[in-house]
């Protein structure tokens with residue numbers, strides 16, 4: 154596993170995608186509902202940044218045509234996108250958020266209460 158530090162926990166605002174690049178891959182890191190997720194920052198329908206969309210109910214909605222991608226699986230739950238977007242393993246170590254773009258997530262780290270901001 155080759156996790157790379159992408160930001161501090163304090164850099165993440167609830168439901169606001171944080172854009173980073175890991176090993177040449179553009180990713181959006183999302184803190185929502187107490188957990189942290191990492192998803193490829195490119196819609197599977199067209200080459201637009203998902204980070205410009207809105208987070209809702211553990212989904213990231215593409216601003217262009219409205220497909221909603223599950224932050225846990227990358228699967229779209231609405232058209233026009235039909236293919237999943239890659240999602241990546243996230244680790245939290247102390248105040249650091251690490252992402253491994255070579256690994257799919259099996260768990261979704263939750264932030265310790267009181268460590269925000």
Ligand code: FES
Pocket residue numbers: 196197198199200201215216217218219220232233234
């Ligand atoms: S570009 Fe994302 S749904 Fe069309």
